[in-house]
Amino acid sequence: MLRIALPNKGSLSEPASAMLHEAGYRQRKDSRELVLVDPENNVEFFFLRPRDIAVYVGSGRLDIGITGRDLLLDSGACAEEILQLGFARSTFRYATLPGTAKDVSEFGGMTVATSFSGLVAKHLADNGVDASVVRLDGAVETAIKLGVAEVIADVVETGTTLRNQGLEIISDPILDSEAVLIRRVGADPDDARVKQFVRRLQGVLVARRYVMMDYDIRAEHVEEAVALTPGLESPTVSPLHNEGWVAVRSMVPRKEAQRIMDDLWEVGARAILVTDIHACRL
Structure with missing residues (x-):
């Protein structure tokens, strides 16, 4: 199991x-x-x-x-x-009071407060910086005001919380998580149980990023249309009962679906339908 x-x-x-x-x-x-x-x-x-x-x-x-x-x-x-x-994307950054330092290379002799002491200690060591690290659980942005540290390292989204404390974000991100x-x-990299689990999650990721697009188009415009919807490998093109028309089915990026529909309409596509993909294996 x-x-x-x-x-x-x-x-x-x-x-x-x-x-x-x-x-x-x-x-x-x-x-x-x-x-x-x-x-x-x-x-x-x-x-x-x-x-x-x-x-x-x-x-x-x-x-x-x-x-x-x-x-x-x-x-x-x-x-x-x-x-x-x-999911759960975040960026990990350093912050301090204006004028304290402009880059991680200037942290020598300072104290850095963070909830991720192992991560920060390694980052400082990798940059050849001799600084102390103190671990705090939560609300590290108050550490500077309370005199615990000169620098903090924390998850940053908009930076609003840090600016409200009078802090500025400095240096390059420590990590994108x-x-x-x-x-x-x-x-064992060939564990069949793990590989099956990974395939299922990959299927979910693809299903979330793509939708299925179907449309009808005159045969003479197929090449133009297929250039807009190349699919992951190649689209499916099937003849319709009405001579000179074909049906095309292809996976397209979800976030680009509306733009692609507009472009297809301009090259003559009609009956353009978009449906969700609930699961897949590629």
């Missing part, structure tokens, strides 16, 4: 559960449920603190897990990323 670690709560939990539901796996109905067996798919899910998932997977106690890239790297666990999942699927370093 494949043993999988999932986030029990937080920003990773609901999107991860939704993705697995779309992939055909049973998911819990009660958030207090910490272990869930899916006998039809021969899978057992363990709902854990997101920070702990990399440790359990890296130790080999669990086969794979879903967590954040930032949490994986911060843990120092013997685990590796095998699939990007496209998102939800990822992880496994133990050195695990």
